[in-house]
Amino acid sequence: MPFSRKMKVTYPNGLVHIIMTLTAPIDDRQSQVIQFLLRSDSEADAPAENLIKFDRQVTHEDMTILAACDDDVPLSLVGELHMPTDRPGLEMRRMLGKLLAEHGEAEVRRGAPVPQPLASAAE
Amino acid sequence: MLATRQPVLRRFWYPVMPAALVDQGPQPFTLLDERIVLWKDGNGRYAAMADRCPHRSAALSKGWVDGNALVCPYHGWAYDGRGICVRVPQRPDSGGLKGTAVQSFACTERYGHVWVALDEPLAPIPDWTEESDPAYRRIDQFYEPWNCAGFRLMENSFDNAHIHFVHRRTFGDINDPNPPQPTIERFDYGFVARSDVPVFNTDLQKKNLRDDGAFTVRHITAHWYMPFLRRLHIRYPNGLDHIIVTAATPIADGSCQVVQFCFRNDTETEAAAADIIAFDRRVTEEDREVLEGTDFDAPLDMNSGVERHMPSDQPGLLMRRMLLELLAAHGETEQTRHYAGRQAAE
Numbered sequence: 049m050p051f052s053r054k055m056k057v058t059y060p061n062g063l064v065h066i067i068m069t070l071t072a073p074i075d076d077r078q079s080q081v082i083q084f085l086l087r088s089d090s091e092a093d094a095p096a097e098n099l100i101k102f103d104r105q106v107t108h109e110d111m112t113i114l115a116a117c118d119d120d121v122p123l124s125l126v127g128e129l130h131m132p133t134d135r136p137g138l139e140m141r142r143m144l145g146k147l148l149a150e151h152g153e154a155e156v157r158r159g160a161p162v163p164q165p166l167a168s169a170a171e
Numbered sequence: 172m173l174a175t176r177q178p179v180l181r182r183f184w185y186p187v188m189p190a191a192l193v194d195q196g197p198q199p200f201t202l203l204d205e206r207i208v209l210w211k212d213g214n215g216r217y218a219a220m221a222d223r224c225p226h227r228s229a230a231l232s233k234g235w236v237d238g239n240a241l242v243c244p245y246h247g248w249a250y251d252g253r254g255i256c257v258r259v260p261q262r263p264d265s266g267g268l269k270g271t272a273v274q275s276f277a278c279t280e281r282y283g284h285v286w287v288a289l290d291e292p293l294a295p296i297p298d299w300t301e302e303s304d305p306a307y308r309r310i311d312q313f314y315e316p317w318n319c320a321g322f323r324l325m326e327n328s329f330d331n332a333h334i335h336f337v338h339r340r341t342f343g344d345i346n347d348p349n350p351p352q353p354t355i356e357r358f359d360y361g362f363v364a365r366s367d368v369p370v371f372n373t374d375l376q377k378k379n380l381r382d383d384g385a386f387t388v389r390h391i392t393a394h395w396y397m398p399f400l401r402r403l404h405i406r407y408p409n410g411l412d413h414i415i416v417t418a419a420t421p422i423a424d425g426s427c428q429v430v431q432f433c434f435r436n437d438t439e440t441e442a443a444a445a446d447i448i449a450f451d452r453r454v455t456e457e458d459r460e461v462l463e464g465t466d467f468d469a470p471l472d473m474n475s476g477v478e479r480h481m482p483s484d485q486p487g488l489l490m491r492r493m494l495l496e497l498l499a500a501h502g503e504t505e506q507t508r509h510y511a512g513r514q515a516a517e
Contacts, residue, residue: 113245116230118223129225129272131246133261 064088176506181289199232208232218252219278294360301434320467321399321419321427326487425467
């Protein structure tokens with residue numbers, strides 16, 4: 049939580065392919081995507097260049113769609129329509145909502161009043 | 172007036188894109204700050220809808236057309252031209268979703284362009300008989316965004332005084348800066364202004380007009396169709412018609428999409444379309460240079476003191492008055508940053 053994932057894929061022959069995608073929020077609209085792989089084989093088995101090439105194509109396909117989505121994602125389940133396969137994303141919304149509540153925050157959406165920054169201790 | 176804050180402006184037809192572009196696949200456009208997608212279904216019908224899938228907000232304009240449905244590129248949810256979800260591939264037995272999922276807008280094709288009205292239109296798209304008259308040809312000229320308010324381009328079109336300064340290098344005569352006053356007749360949602368304007372005749376125009384004189388006269392019949400559409404009919408002494416249709420389709424408060432085509436009653440052999448476009452290109456660039464430097468929040472209240480006026484501004488002042496009347500008739504007041512909190516009708 050909130051913006052990193054580790055995806056471990058184990059293939060039938062025992063090969064382990066772990067994708068780490070670490071996403072640093074620059075601002076509401078932009079994210080810095082940092083991705084690296086952990087593989088249980090050697091450069092001689094599969095050159096890094098080829099592995100990157102395939103994942104490059106896949107991430108471009110995602111980026112094209114995601115860059116055009118609304119960056120102000122509602123945590124509440126109203127505002128978007130859902131289907132059963134959305135369960136992981138819905139669980140993320142629920143858990144982020146809980147995190148905010150535990151820290152005395154409410155979800156802030158665009159167009160809603162922005163909370164004032166806390167006064168510093170010196171004031 | 173800030174166009175995006177006047178809901179009544181959603182009740183007019185705007186040409187938003189050449190049909191040929193939409194024929195290539197779904198296209199995005201922003202009309203009055205509303206992101207829309209334009210597409211053509213398998214039956215050849217054009218449709219305009221919100222460019223946003225209600226599932227995860229993906230841009231439908233990045234999707235594709237499958238039969239009579241627009242397919243979202245993210246998870247394949249498919250919509251018909253009314254915005255009804257007809258297919259959710261992950262729920263194949265559901266037959267889609269009940270009710271309207273995506274907002275749709277009035278959409279039709281005229282004059283080779285796709286037109287859209289965001290809310291129920293108050294006036295029809297004008298009928299211009301030259302479109303089907305074999306004596307005339309239509310030449311598509313421009314399709315490009317300008318960083319100015321649509322209103323600024325409209326008042327410019329009816330302002331005969333700007334010609335001799337802005338267009339001093341193309342057809343204006345800076346030594347004869349005081350133009351004749353047009354006669355103006357109002358009609359529902361617009362007016363027609365008539366005037367005869369003496370202009371300078373450049374070498375390119377001598378060829379385009381087939382008139383060797385150093386000067387000529389433009390017999391002008393200019394229609395303003397509220398809020399951002401005009402038709403400028405120029406008849407030259409030799410009977411040549413050059414009829415320019417220009418829309419300043421509002422993208423946002425400070426930008427508009429210029430859509431321009433012309434009708435001519437001559438042939439390609441007499442005047443090449445490329446030469447006709449070349450001259451009008453120079454003229455519109457001259458306008459653009461000035462208009463992009465103007466305040467997009469044009470005040471409609473002419474007594475506000477924000478702008479000064481002169482007699483040749485009469486068409487632009489009438490536009491302001493008629494727009495204020497339109498706003499009042501629809502229970503709106505002018506939205507502007509100039510005299511915030513003041514009622515424009517005061």
